[in-house]
Amino acid sequence: MSKTQKIEPQRILALDTSTTSLTVAVMENGQVLHEMSELGERNHSIRILSIVEEVLKISGTVNSQLKGIAVGIGPGSYTGTRIAVTAAKTLAWAWNIPVVGISSLHSVAYGGYSEAIHVEGRNQLNWIVPLMDARRGQVYTALFSTSDDHIPNRLEPDAIRLMEQWVEGLAKRLETLSDPDKLVSLWFVGDINLHKEVAERLRGYLGDRLHIVPYDLNARFVGLLGEQRLNQGEMDDLHALIPNYTQLTEAEANLLRKP
Incomplete structure (x- = not known):
């Protein structure tokens, strides 16, 4: 035995x-x-x-x-x-x-999304964009994807980017998706207060699939x-x-x- x-x-x-x-x-x-x-x-x-x-x-x-x-x-x-x-x-x-x-951005993406889906009840394929304000219209950011509540997978590296250019790039990326319906939602999480207006520009691509959620790590x-x-x-x-x-x-x- x-x-x-x-x-x-x-x-x-x-x-x-x-x-x-x-x-x-x-x-x-x-x-x-x-x-x-x-x-x-x-x-x-x-x-x-x-x-x-x-x-x-x-x-x-x-x-x-x-x-x-x-x-x-x-x-x-x-x-x-x-x-x-x-x-x-x-x-x-x-x-x-x-x-x-x-x-820290990976952690913000993971935490912000996890807490948001707990409230919203969404748990399918998503893109997650963590944000930290870097002043002068800039943000520390990256891009992640996740399915269900799994640890997010990295799609773009951590970097400091101009928020307007970053959102334009995300819009182009959405336009080139082979099957846009596979993307359930896109989530901006983190330090969004100064950048919400720019993030809202993706509403035309996503409608109510765009979520902008403040989150402290x-x-x-x-x-x-x-x-x-x-x-x-x-x-x-x-x-x-x-x-x-x-x-x-x-x-x-x-x-x-x-x-």
Whole structure:
């Protein structure tokens, strides 16, 4: 008679500070043990370690139980993204556990869509466009697709784009679909307040299949994407892991403009 093998719980820490939301979660095998989020980008550097400590305490987690750390690497706020990445690398080094960097836009796409379909009840083939405002009419964005509630698949890379040109490109992409009826809906999710008017231009192509949904990132979706990588045996080089800035800082840009 064979004994049933006991599966060791895979508990991880997930965090992201690439947006105005400082968000931290402890996950175990796809389940959230505890999650905390705070809005207010200026406080991220002050609050992150105390929130990590609180989330660990409330979830009954000690660092020796953690099997890895998943951290959002942007794109997003230049200063904000560095805070989470630095914290994650420091903790991973101190606790001697692996760290994986996760696209913050992928996490926004996953989280925004998942929460939206919970409300709307839609769960078929969709395109998802995550948005983070990058000022001057620009957005950090990408394009994903998903069927049902599966992890979104990437169609276009993370990049900083002019919102007007991005929407024009999406319109052309819709025009060239071989079977437009296969696309159930297109979802803009994330930081949409300044860009809703431009996104609405796709209404003529999609009608009520266009959805524009505000969403603040939750660390659980960074964690779900991180668990997938860790379960596949992946990890990032602790010293080589850096934020995905996608553009020059304003100081660097000004320096290049000087004669």
